[in-house]
Amino acid sequence: MSTDLRVGIGYDSHRLVEDRKLILGGVQIPFDKGLSGHSDGDILFHALTDALLGAAGLGDIGHYFPPSDPKWKDADSEVFLAHARKLIDDNGYRIVNVDAVIGLERPKVGPHRDVIRKNVARVLGIETDRVGLKAKTAEGMGPVGEGSAAEARVVALIERRS
Ligand code: MG
DSSP: OOOOEEEEEEEEEEEEETTSOEEETTEEEOOSOEEOSSSOOOHHHHHHHHHHHHHTTOOOHHHHSOTTOGGGTTOOTHHHHHHHHHHHHHTTEEEEEEEEEEEOSSSOSGGGHHHHHHHHHHHHTSOGGGEEEEEEOOTTOHHHHTTSEEEEEEEEEEEEOO
């Protein structure tokens, strides 16, 4: 039996600002700031989208959803990730697993980890145990450490369906 595995990487970073909701992996997290951006600023969904598209050699999120297009203003980023899932499927792949690291000084992501994992799994149509999620602070260093930005790093593994 031969397998055709492909790995992809995704990264995103947005500013943490007043008067925005903090949304990570489609889940709203109570906090006094949120992520800026043309869409809802969901760095986790954006990095996941790029990791999946990258794994399949299908470009990146900006190719399909240019930020210059007013249509995507304040968009629910689930639209982007669901589109990546559809492209993966249409091109003959299945998602094996995804794993993510969020860099965020505050608030703590841990209490929301399983809700976020479940929501990512739902959008991707995979089991929750195929979604890894960790959160790290930056120990006061750089924009993440200063609380002025958040980052997401994601790897995704896909496999060609036989
Ligand atoms: Mg983004």
